[in-house]
Amino acid sequence: MSRAPIQFRDSSRISAELFCLTYGSLVAQLLHDYETDEDVTKQLETMGYNIGVRLIEDFLSHTSSPKCQDFTDAMTVVVKDGFRIYLGVVPSLTNWSADAKECSIMIDQNPLTTWVELPENHPRLFYSTLLCGVVRGCLEMVNYRVEAKFVKDVLCGDEATEMRVKLLEVLHDSAPSDD
Amino acid sequence: MSRAPIQFRDSSRISAELFCLTYGSLVAQLLHDYETDEDVTKQLETMGYNIGVRLIEDFLSHTSSPKCQDFTDAMTVVVKDGFRIYLGVVPSLTNWSADAKECSIMIDQNPLTTWVELPENHPRLFYSTLLCGVVRGCLEMVNYRVEAKFVKDVLCGDEATEMRVKLLEVLHDSAPSDD
Numbered sequence: 001m002s003r004a005p006i007q008f009r010d011s012s013r014i015s016a017e018l019f020c021l022t023y024g025s026l027v028a029q030l031l032h033d034y035e036t037d038e039d040v041t042k043q044l045e046t047m048g049y050n051i052g053v054r055l056i057e058d059f060l061s062h063t064s065s066p067k068c069q070d071f072t073d074a075m076t077v078v079v080k081d082g083f084r085i086y087l088g089v090v091p092s093l094t095n096w097s098a099d100a101k102e103c104s105i106m107i108d109q110n111p112l113t114t115w116v117e118l119p120e121n122h123p124r125l126f127y128s129t130l131l132c133g134v135v136r137g138c139l140e141m142v143n144y145r146v147e148a149k150f151v152k153d154v155l156c157g158d159e160a161t162e163m164r165v166k167l168l169e170v171l172h173d174s175a176p177s178d179d
Numbered sequence: 180m181s182r183a184p185i186q187f188r189d190s191s192r193i194s195a196e197l198f199c200l201t202y203g204s205l206v207a208q209l210l211h212d213y214e215t216d217e218d219v220t221k222q223l224e225t226m227g228y229n230i231g232v233r234l235i236e237d238f239l240s241h242t243s244s245p246k247c248q249d250f251t252d253a254m255t256v257v258v259k260d261g262f263r264i265y266l267g268v269v270p271s272l273t274n275w276s277a278d279a280k281e282c283s284i285m286i287d288q289n290p291l292t293t294w295v296e297l298p299e300n301h302p303r304l305f306y307s308t309l310l311c312g313v314v315r316g317c318l319e320m321v322n323y324r325v326e327a328k329f330v331k332d333v334l335c336g337d338e339a340t341e342m343r344v345k346l347l348e349v350l351h352d353s354a355p356s357d358d
Contacts, residue, residue, distance in 0.1 A: 012196070012290060013193065014194075014265065014290055015192065015266075017237050018266070018313075019198050021229075025205060025226040029205065047201075051197070051204065086193065
């Protein structure tokens with residue numbers, strides 16, 4: 001049985017352009033602050049995690065979504081409702097592993113990267129890694145501890161933008177980890 | 180004669196919550212990087228200026244707004260169309276000086292500050308100063324060089340959030356300054 005799209009009682013929307021440019025300022029500041037792309041990516045992921053932990057509270061307070069049955073169900077809500085409500089796009093959810101513990105979020109339209117070109121000296125920076133952290137933070141608050149990272153990005157010259165999400169553990173309470 | 184609201188052909192909208200939290204990450208990073216609130220404010224203003232210079236291009240490319248007749252007209256477009264289209268709010272434009280060179284933007288609803296409380300050691304940080312830079316950048320690209328700064332902020336305990344905008348010079352070409 002497929003889920004119906006969640007209705008969201010929220011009229012506060014801002015332009016994707018302003019968001020994209022503000023996010024660009026954030027990434028530029030981190031590139032200025034940290035020596036390696038790995039450190040920038042790690043910082044973006046941590047920031048995203050902290051955002052995800054807050055965003056899931058907002059999501060749950062505005063919706064009456066039934067509790068997710070399993071990881072597959074939770075990932076469907078993240079992609080079909082979370083991305084739609086917060087970013088205005090609906091990626092596809094594909095490449096499930098046989099044990100249903102790993103999948104890919106394919107982001108065809110990425111509002112973070114309009115107008116963005118990577119600087120030449122950062123050819124493999126996974127620019128949108130904040131989103132990985134957001135996904136990890138949201139899922140952890142509903143008891144799925146995951147690893148989420150980009151494995152492909154059109155900004156890096158890849159043919160698609162793909163976030164790989166791997167279930168590490170099903171938790172039994174919803175306390176966030178301390179990072 | 181009052182202007183009709185500008186129609187904007189843009190369907191890309193993202194949630195104000197995600198924007199608010201991402202902006203919070205940016206401010207937190209700057210507070211980590213710089214020693215004084217003045218330096219953080221200056222950096223936010225410069226980032227906003229660079230955003231404004233880009234945003235006005237987007238605005239002009241999406242609208243068929245008639246050219247502004249004077250500074251009063253330009254400020255009306257900034258407040259009634261710019262804030263509405265990009266931030267989803269319409270502040271009021273008040274407190275004009277007798278020579279029509281200074282005015283205040285009163286921001287009753289500020290999407291940047293939902294969920295925000297200033298840290299105790301930054302009691303007079305003008306948190307939303309990015310917006311001052313955006314206003315300055317936009318206006319400079321249509322030939323009005325201004326100074327824009329917050330003089331009151333409810334986050335700081337003031338009764339209102341007020342951005343004061345002062346016209347410094349009417350330019351004769353639209354080249355941005357080099358900051």
